[in-house]
Every structure is written in C-alpha cells, then in structure tokens.
Amino acid sequence: MEKVSFADMPCSMANTLDIVGEWWSLLIIRDIFIGINRFNSLRDHLGIARNMLQRRLQRLDEGGIIYKYPLQNGHAEFRLTEAGVALYPVLLALASWGDEWLAEKPPNLFIHDACGNAVNATVVCNHCGEPLGSHNITQEPGPSMLEPDASRLRFLIKELKAAEK
Amino acid sequence: MEKVSFADMPCSMANTLDIVGEWWSLLIIRDIFIGINRFNSLRDHLGIARNMLQRRLQRLDEGGIIYKYPLQNGHAEFRLTEAGVALYPVLLALASWGDEWLAEKPPNLFIHDACGNAVNATVVCNHCGEPLGSHNITQEPGPSMLEPDASRLRFLIKELKAAEK
Helix, strand or coil, rough: CCCCCCCCCCCCHHHHHHHHHCHHHHHHHHHHHHCCHHHHHHHHHHHHCCCHHHHHHHHHHHCCCCEECCCCCCEEEEEEEEECCHHHHHHHHHHHHHHHHHHCCCCCEEEHHHHEEECCCEEEEEECEEECHHHHHEECCCCCCCHHHHHHHHHHHHHHHHHHH | CCCCCCCCCCCCHHHEEEEHCCCCCHHHHHHHHCCCCHHHHHHHCCCHHHHHHHHHHHHHHCCCCCCCCCCCCEEEEEEHHCCCHCHHHHHHHHHHHHHHHHHCCEEEEECCCCCEECCCEEEEECCCCCECCCCEEEEEECCCCCHHHHHHHHHHHHHHHHHHH
C-alpha cells in the first residue's frame, strides 16, 4: 500500500496526505503536541510496533514535519517544525468533526485561552470570515495544475453546477 | 496494519481517523465532492486496485460517511451523507496547509462564492472568531475521558505549561 505516492497528484490535499496521511502519522503528531515526544513514550502510548513507529517518524522527518532534538542525557526527543506546528488547526478540525459526528460527549476539551471557552473548530474564509462548506465553494484549476487535469476538473465542476440547478 | 483500531482511544481525532484515516479514504471523499462518484470512475481517477477501493468504500459506508444510491440505468453512484458533507471544511484545511507548506503555486483554487476570493481556510474559535493554534489552546480531559487517561493528560499538560515558562 505504501508504495503508492500521492505526491504527483495536482492537489495539495493529496500532497499533504502523502506526508501525514499514513495510518498513525497524525496520531504521532498529536502526541508530540501534548509532550509525548520520546521514542519509547510514543511506542507505549500508541501501542505501535517499533519498526512501524521508526518508519513513520522517518517519513515525518523527511517531510519536514518533525526533527530529532538531542538531549543532554544522551537521549533525544522529537519536536515539531514550523510546518508541523501549523498542522495543529487541521488536527483541531478533525477532532471537532469527531466530537460532532461520532462522540456522545467529547473525550477532550480544547480551551481557547483568550476567551475561555471550549472550542468547536470552525473553518472560515480568510478574506471575509464566513464559515466554509461545499455549498459555498467553487473549485477551479490553480496556477500549477496542468492539462489535461485542468480541463477534466473544469468539466466536472460544470457538470456539478448543472446538476444543482 | 489495518487490524489496529483507533476507535477505543479517548480522542475524537483518533476516532475520526478510525473511519477516514486509512490510506486513500480522504481522497475518495474528495473525488465524490467533485462528482467522481461511480466505482469505475473512482478506480480510474485514483489508480487504485479494485479490491482496495471496494474495502475503502465499504468502510466509509459503515462509518456513515457515504451511501450507495441506485441509478435508473442499473448502475449506482456513491453520495455523501450529512456527516460526509461536514468533512469538506476539514479537507479544505488540509489543502490550505499543503498550499502553504508544500506547493510553490496552488494546484487548485477554492473560490468562496459569496466574496469571490480564492480562500486559504482558516480555523477559528466558534465563540470569538480568533484563529486557533497550539499557542492559544489548552487541552483538558472532556466528560467522556475516563481515568487513568484523564490523570495522564492533566499531568502532561501541566508539564508542558511548566516547560513553556
């Protein structure tokens, strides 16, 4: 399964999943955010096999999400890069979806320090602040999507719009 | 790998990944959003093996994300449930992260119909509207997290806060 790469698809979501979308990877990142950042702690907390954890950490390192930071005692811990830290809102959005659609009561609360409330992450437009969803977004080929992918996408979106009418 | 289940972890992110976190699953959902929703179209567009696609679709169906809708011509298409449609903002957040950290130029543009701009999805607090990140969120055990997980999490967060000082 892992021989397939999503890196060549003209889609930033696929490219993101190429780095963080492997089974376990986002959970490793989640754990590092709460301070579980040593190899053995991650293994124990996730119940993951050593060789699997090793491979996932290596992929996250190569993908620029984490790096290994040597400690004075000869051990090392894994830390998030700037790109890794920037994944936190994405994890919050995943958790909020799960809270809404899977959980009766939330297993975790995420308190927004500034306003003191437990948050449900909301995804909004960076220009006007309105909540975003498939009903108010129209996808189109961007500057780095080549033909024939661009024509294919335009055709699909045109069909979708026609079906909505 | 897939014998492991994240469903029992006291974490809505893990529970979400238990349904949509398998390699390919989010790409299948992405494709259904743009109207690629027949078995053969998905197989061709994703370049995925039939049996793998079959398993992923079945898991998404069982997880309440998609359902099979019979067409008059004897074929069927896959449609998103309400919970599936609610994943769109999460996909946008993944794509926006990839646009920012992986792409020189975005392969896709997501135009917000109301304001006409290409969006970068921003994750904000549903109470006060401020952008969220690991720097302004404090995680704590929620109503459905049991001991000893709750004590463990409280300890970890306390250590994190102490280290920040």
